Amino acid sequence: MFEYFNIVLLESYKILFLLVPVLVSVAMIVWLDRRIWAFVQKRRGPNVVGPFGLFQSLADALKYIFKEIIIPASSNKIIFILAPIVTMTLALIAWAVIPFSETHVLANINVGILYLFAVSSLGVYGIIMGGWASNSKYPFLGAIRSAAQMVSYEVSIGIIIINVLLCVGSLNLNDIVLAQKKIWFIIPLFPMFVIFFISALAETNRPPFDLPEAEAELVSGYQTEYSGMMYAMFWLGEYANILLMCAMGSILFLGGWLPPVEIFPFNLIPGALWLIFKILLLFILFALVKAIVPRYRYDQLMKLGWKIFLPFSLIWVVITASYLFYFNLLPTI
Amino acid sequence: MLAHAIFFYTFSFIAIISAIMLTVSKNTVHSVFFLILDFISISCLFIMIGAEFLGMMMLIVYVGAVAVLFLFVVMMLNVTQQENQWFISTKSSTHLPVGLLISLVVFFELIVVIGGWKFKPDLVTTMSLSINQNTTNTHSLGNVIYTDYIHIFQLSGMILLVAMIGAIVLTFRQRPGVKRQSYFKQISREKSEGVKLVDVESNKGVNLDD
Known part of the structure; x- marks a missing residue:
């Protein structure tokens, strides 16, 4: 009995050590996002609270905590409350399998990439539940839009993952990183990286694909009826999902915790820092796209997903497989 | 072993309860949510017996795609508040005999499967393939x-x-009169074909179409 207690304690300690940095970095990332957005538009952005406005997110969070939570009278109360909890939980549990170095990973499971994919595809439920339970027109329309959008772009992300897996021969995330020791997959699979990046934008409902919460048409989409801490949880979950997608992109294509070249000064920096650096790089790209690209129309979005990305990534699977087969490069078990 | 048993019974309890709630809940959308809960707990059970790939596929395919479409359809058809009155209504329902027949068939199938596994232990060993544990x-x-x-x-x-x-x-279905957008057509427009000078006769007007 005592051993179980010890194991549980150790694991909880590890989980705490992972979750607290993730939550703090989510807060920092919100600030970074707003700052980059402002710099592109020649504004200042949040710069008042703390040095360079660094504590802006903390102040916002504090404000949300002390605000009243309003639950609409005709809403489905249980599901209405459950929706932000689901979003937040799903955004955080996926971090369990992200490898920060060869040994620093909470759960080094055999099907790591499938787990990541599954959790990111479950993310749609928070949005659908929130939109439906609000019992109001705009949230419902936003939720329906987002369901269709996320399901469509998941398909192309799945096929891109197949491309990478063909080169690796394992579903373990550490194996995927180690397979990139010679060359990062961004170089041979560059078109797939571009499609992954755009699909990740659509999957996390970021601009230019933020149609589920298009202000001009739908007030603010599925989160219209939410207030206070519940709204903040949606918001945190969204940004945690964005960070997760960046982590997924850097593990699949940018070599995860590997340094760019295995020579002296780069060797000294620990793997976790390299991963964080790559995640930040991808996130800055995410933020820049938000600032410079206008929003897509809904039919254009669907056309892009089903008629361009899906066929292209399928053809690329055939090309990758044929290349690996012809040059006898297929990975062995 | 104790922890294993605790997790197994938790997940199977959730699976059975949500399966029951799926059939008895009056709200169709609630039914779909219970279905999702059922899928998730079943996939947890799959993972517990070591079939991690099947469990993850269950999550991705059933929960991530199929159940989303179920929800989509149920929400769009607006059957949310339809009450299932098969058991309460006084007049004879046509659904009940068919449902009973199907459930009887499923019940006998379950008896065959469990009976075969219980009373003829070599049935399992002949079926199982030789799997490399490495x-x-x-x-x-x-x-x-x-x-x-x-x-x-x-x-x-x-x-x-x-x-x-x-x-x-x-x-x-082909709808007539729908104007479609073509990117190539838009991009390849030139000045010469984009502007057209027309002499308009009075009282006639012009007919402009694409």
């Missing part, structure tokens, strides 16, 4: 599906493709 179950599944059963596998894929095309053909 490889992960993703590899062993792939080794079986893409070698011994490749034709059946491809055939099932073809059936799914035909079903998909059939569904598209059934729901596809």
Whole structure:
């Protein structure tokens, strides 16, 4: 009995050590996002609270905590409350399998990439539940839009993952990183990286694909009826999902915790820092796209997903497989 | 072993309760949510017996895609508040005999499966394939599906493709008078063809179409 207690304690300690940095970095990332957005538009952005406005997110969070939570009278109360909890939980549990170095990973499971994919595809439920339970027109329309959008772009992300897996021969995330020791997959699979990046934008409902919460048409989409801490949880979950997608992109294509070249000064920096650096790089790209690209129309979005990305990534699977087969490069078990 | 038992009973309890709630809940959307809960707990059970690939596939395919479409349809058809009155209504229902028949068949199938496993222990051993314990179950599944059963596998894929095309053909209808956007047409417009000078006769007007 005592051993179980010890194991549980150790694991909880590890989980705490992972979750607290993730939550703090989510807060920092919100600030970074707003700052980059402002710099592109020649504004200042949040710069008042703390040095360079660094504590802006903390102040916002504090404000949300002390605000009243309003639950609409005709809403489905249980599901209405459950929706932000689901979003937040799903955004955080996926971090369990992200490898920060060869040994620093909470759960080094055999099907790591499938787990990541599954959790990111479950993310749609928070949005659908929130939109439906609000019992109001705009949230419902936003939720329906987002369901269709996320399901469509998941398909192309799945096929891109197949491309990478063909080169690796394992579903373990550490194996995927180690397979990139010679060359990062961004170089041979560059078109797939571009499609992954755009699909990740659509999957996390970021601009230019933020149609589920298009202000001009739908007030603010599925989160219209939410207030206070519940709204903040949606918001945190969204940004945690964005960070997760960046982590997924850097593990699949940018070599995860590997340094760019295995020579002296780069060797000294620990793997976790390299991963964080790559995640930040991808996130800055995410933020820049938000600032410079206008929003897509809904039919254009669907056309892009089903008629361009899906066929292209399928053809690329055939090309990758044929290349690996012809040059006898297929990975062995 | 204790922790294993605790997790097993937790997940199976959730699975059974949500399966019951799925059939008895009056709100259709609630039913779909219970279905999702059922899928998730079943996939947890899959992972617990070591079939991690099947468990994850269950999550991705059933929870991530199929149940989303269920929810989509149920929400769009606006059957949310439809009460199932089969058991309460006084007049004889036509659903009940069919439902009873199907559940009887399923019940006998379960008895055959469990009985065979319980009373003839060598049934399991003859069925089970020799699995290499050193490889992960993703590899062993792939080794079986893409070698011994490749034709059946491809055939099932073809059936799914035909079903998909059939569904598209059934729901596809050509609507006249819809103006479609063509990117190539838009980009390849030149000044010479974009502007047209027309002499308008009085009292006639012009007819402009694409």
